[in-house]
Amino acid sequence: MIRKFTRREALIGVSSTLLLPACSQIGIAPDAASNAAFLHGIASGDPDATSVVIWTRISHSDNAADVGWRVATDSDFQNIVARGQYRTDASRDHTVKVVVDKLNPGQEYYYQFDVDGIHSPAGRTKTLPVGHVDQLVLAIATCSNYSFGYFNAYEVIANDPTIDLVVHLGDYIYEHGTDGYGSETGRRIGRNHAPAHEALTLADYRQRFAQYKTDAGSRVMHARHPLIVIWDDHESANNPWMGGAANHQDDEGDWEMRRAQSLQAFYEWLPVRDPRNGGTREEYWRHYKFGDLASLITLESRHTGRSKQIDYEDHVGGIKSKTDAQEFIDAVVGAPGRNLLSDKMKQFLADEISESVQANRRWRIIGNQSVMAKRIAPKLSDPFFKKLGNDLNSDARNTLDSLTLLGDLGLPTDLDSWNGYPKARENFYQICKDAGARDLLVLAGDSHSYWQNALYDDAGDSMGVELGATGITSPRSLLSLGQEGLSRFDAASAADNKEVVWTEGHYRGFIRLEIDHDGAHADYVTVSNVESRDYNVQVVHSVHIESRDGTLRYT
Ligand SMILES: [Fe+2]
Numbered sequence: 001m002i003r004k005f006t007r008r009e010a011l012i013g014v015s016s017t018l019l020l021p022a023c024s025q026i027g028i029a030p031d032a033a034s035n036a037a038f039l040h041g042i043a044s045g046d047p048d049a050t051s052v053v054i055w056t057r058i059s060h061s062d063n064a065a066d067v068g069w070r071v072a073t074d075s076d077f078q079n080i081v082a083r084g085q086y087r088t089d090a091s092r093d094h095t096v097k098v099v100v101d102k103l104n105p106g107q108e109y110y111y112q113f114d115v116d117g118i119h120s121p122a123g124r125t126k127t128l129p130v131g132h133v134d135q136l137v138l139a140i141a142t143c144s145n146y147s148f149g150y151f152n153a154y155e156v157i158a159n160d161p162t163i164d165l166v167v168h169l170g171d172y173i174y175e176h177g178t179d180g181y182g183s184e185t186g187r188r189i190g191r192n193h194a195p196a197h198e199a200l201t202l203a204d205y206r207q208r209f210a211q212y213k214t215d216a217g218s219r220v221m222h223a224r225h226p227l228i229v230i231w232d233d234h235e236s237a238n239n240p241w242m243g244g245a246a247n248h249q250d251d252e253g254d255w256e257m258r259r260a261q262s263l264q265a266f267y268e269w270l271p272v273r274d275p276r277n278g279g280t281r282e283e284y285w286r287h288y289k290f291g292d293l294a295s296l297i298t299l300e301s302r303h304t305g306r307s308k309q310i311d312y313e314d315h316v317g318g319i320k321s322k323t324d325a326q327e328f329i330d331a332v333v334g335a336p337g338r339n340l341l342s343d344k345m346k347q348f349l350a351d352e353i354s355e356s357v358q359a360n361r362r363w364r365i366i367g368n369q370s371v372m373a374k375r376i377a378p379k380l381s382d383p384f385f386k387k388l389g390n391d392l393n394s395d396a397r398n399t400l401d402s403l404t405l406l407g408d409l410g411l412p413t414d415l416d417s418w419n420g421y422p423k424a425r426e427n428f429y430q431i432c433k434d435a436g437a438r439d440l441l442v443l444a445g446d447s448h449s450y451w452q453n454a455l456y457d458d459a460g461d462s463m464g465v466e467l468g469a470t471g472i473t474s475p476r477s478l479l480s481l482g483q484e485g486l487s488r489f490d491a492a493s494a495a496d497n498k499e500v501v502w503t504e505g506h507y508r509g510f511i512r513l514e515i516d517h518d519g520a521h522a523d524y525v526t527v528s529n530v531e532s533r534d535y536n537v538q539v540v541h542s543v544h545i546e547s548r549d550g551t552l553r554y555t
Pocket residue numbers: 143144171234446447448471474
């Protein structure tokens with residue numbers, strides 16, 4: 001069923017009866033001075049039961065500043081429960097990050113900053129609940145590329161007051177310059193990346209975060225909902241692994257230095273806790289507990305354990321038959337020792353899944369960067385594709401020919417995702433199985449398509465389900481195949497893959513996931529347009545999930 005909202009309805013929320021008091025003032029700058037001093041808005045996130053991070057950045061002066069902050073239980077700030085001063089300066093790019101503690105579990109709070117007598121917009125946040133929890137509503141977002149469009153989907157999230165938390169699965173920024181990915185659209189709609197060159201240094205990544213945080217949808221979403229965010233590849237550079245990245249060249253300096261600087265900017269510009277207990281910035285994983293209802297465990301699969309991606313370009317010449325293809329899958333893609341997760345990450349996963357099972361929480365949600373389900377390229381035997389090939393230019397025809405070959409040989413797609421690391425995927429499942437969990441609700445970003453997947457390990461045991469979010473703005477790849485070609489390609493993917501129930505790359509948007517003790521309901525919410533601020537909102541697909549026989553099923 002498709003539910004359709006006009007933009008006006010989207011702006012005031014899914015239903016006006018659901019609006020919280022004073023919600024409309026949350027995130028709105030009180031005056032021009034506020035806008036100048038707090039140009040990049042405010043944000044909160046990385047909550048636990050008794051504390052939450054609040055964040056802002058001071059932009060009206062290059063001097064060091066003493067920034068006041070206050071937290072109240074009401075939006076009028078009559079009942080202030082915490083306050084303090086935070087000194088910021090150029091060493092942290094004038095960002096402000098406070099861990100506000102000694103709060104009550106599961107409570108809504110309001111927060112505000114002031115500097116030089118100027119007040120920031122007010123923000124709303126929430127601590128994690130304990131004990132019995134009836135319901136949890138998450139907005140699942142990923143792949144927000146400034147050059148590809150306006151963050152209208154963020155605005156839709158902002159205006160849904162029933163959302164408890166935004167979970168951003170990475171690609172919060174993109175590193176490319178104005179001659180790279182998205183630049184053509186950026187020029188057309190006036191959203192060119194800043195700096196104009198590819199982000200390489202700390203100053204570059206800081207400037208890129210700053211630009212993204214001027215987007216109106218971003219400002220209002222962050223003010224109204226707390227954030228749980230993980231990084232994917234583009235917060236540093238496309239397709240990284242432990243020794244480099246596909247988009248890091250030798251003349252761009254030292255990879256480890258670049259990665260370290262990109263992550264410094266991430267920690268400065270997002271409401272996340274700094275590393276604790278001797279951990280490094282790269283070791284970024286968490287277990288968020290929602291009383292007796294859910295665990296959300298986040299993964300780090302980019303910078304702490306990942307082996308180099310396999311590139312078909314290096315192998316395709318030698319794969320002439322199905323036998324060659326099988327040998328490639330077994331010996332190259334499936335080579336032992338090809339990792340995605342570090343040993344420390346795996347130990348954390350084992351411990352926390354086990355804790356979650358012991359605590360008898362109803363749901364185990366995995367916040368994960370890339371698509372986990374096993375997917376082979378579909379067979380493009382439909383005569384439509386032959387005809388399409390005749391109509392395409394040579395580049396697009398080459399793309400179609402490559403896809404056709406992969407499909408004929410039954411080879412996997414997207415080797416940067418878990419598909420390129422089948423041993424690591426099996427090991428991940430084994431860790432969860434050993435800890436007593438086959439009921440995983442895996443969330444995935446990165447792909448710029450929507451997915452409804454069912455997960456199985458190599459023994460054929462159901463391991464749960466996977467919901468994949470499309471980009472907030474980033475478009476799917478293979479656009480040269482045209483809309484009908486892509487729709488048929490997606491339909492063929494679902495038909496040829498046991499684990500793919502439904503996929504569709506046509507849309508931009510997010511997933512609204514509502515869970516309670518009886519089941520989970522996911523709406524795939526899309527915006528009709530990202531190249532201007534005019535858009536409609538539609539739910540293009542909905543799924544219902546139940547926990548049954550120790551695993552999860554679509555019903
Ligand atoms: Fe992306």
